[in-house]
Amino acid sequence: MRHVKMFSILGSVSVVMALLFLAACGGSSTPASNAGTTGGQKSPSDIHVGFVSETSSLNFASEMAAGAQYAANQYHVNAQIVAPPNIDDQAAVKLFQDLTRNARDGIAVETLAPNLFARPEADAVKAGIPIIAIDTTLSPGTNIMTYVGNDNIAAGAMLAQAAIERLPKTAKGNVVVGIDTPGVPVLVYRFQGIQEEFKRLRPDLQVLGPFDSKQEPQQNFDAWNNLIKAHPEGVAYLGVGDADNASLARLRQANHGTYLTAAFDLNPVGLQAVVDGTNFAIVDPEHFLKGYTAMRLLIEHAMNGKAIPTGWWNTGALLITQVNVQDIIARQKSLETKGKFYQPIIDKQFANPTAQIKPLEQAK
Structure with missing residues (x-):
């Protein structure tokens, strides 16, 4: 039986949040929310959100976790970012269920086995916990209304x-x-x-x-x-x-x-x-943007009562060739360099969220 390793990021992690950026964040508009209007008006120290992904050992999952971490750092909130050390879907489900006990302000989920998560996710939604699916299209019956992924x-x-x-x-x-x-x-x-x-x-x-x-x-x-x-x-x-x-x-x-x-x-x-x-x-596939977007939507909902968009938020994809590979290698050096690279893209997408949103049934 494989052991499960949990990664937890609590509190702020040395990224200063600019006042201008916060003002921009608060000013964007979004469509109606699957989380209703029950969130909002919490201080950062009182917000508890989570992210669970497939594994901590492969790039696609670690990039999403990094994006989620960057968003949590910007807003100085308590975020638990967890994953099995290897691909272990049952272990990931257990981590998700553990998160539902204390990450009550919302959980982002990336999994390659959406069917295994369907019942636990539906239970969490029924309990009033906002859930956002990332990267893998939704399994029927979860009642999750927000998906973040590329085409x-x-x-x-x-x-x-x-x-x-x-x-x-x-x-x-x-x-x-x-x-x-x-x-x-x-x-x-x-x-x-x-x-x-x-x-x-x-x-x-x-x-x-x-x-x-x-x-x-x-x-x-x-x-x-x-x-x-x-x-x-x-x-x-x-x-x-x-x-x-x-x-x-x-x-x-x-x-x-x-x-x-x-x-x-x-x-x-x-x-x-x-x-x-x-x-x-x-x-x-711009996995960093997926993790960031989902985490920020959850945080803004808890902090300001901002509605979580209903539908598929398309974060886009990037072709890397010899023309731009050195820029990407420089981007990948640290969480801070990733954030600096992506910030203009983040600002553009969050300035007009409706341009990113398509119906859930069109997600691919």
């Missing part, structure tokens, strides 16, 4: 477009796509975006998959190694998850491959692979 079909198309720009018009062969966690809706949407864009722009190239590329790093490497051997005619091998970056880069170097490789999510190995040209790109 994954568009993100998949973004990666496909970048690959197509780099493929010779005379290229013949297949495009092999792997999913490190099969069945997770957002990952399936990324594959869909890749598949549709190749069909639209390069119908002569067949997209194969999605194949199970596994989540654990060594298993991921072995899976891609087998896929490349099984499909040696591939002109591109694309992953939609975190571990895919490192595995594809290592294999392309070992094979002296002339094919293209790329994947999603940030990690140091993946970023370096873009720097040296081994992988042609990374799609960053």
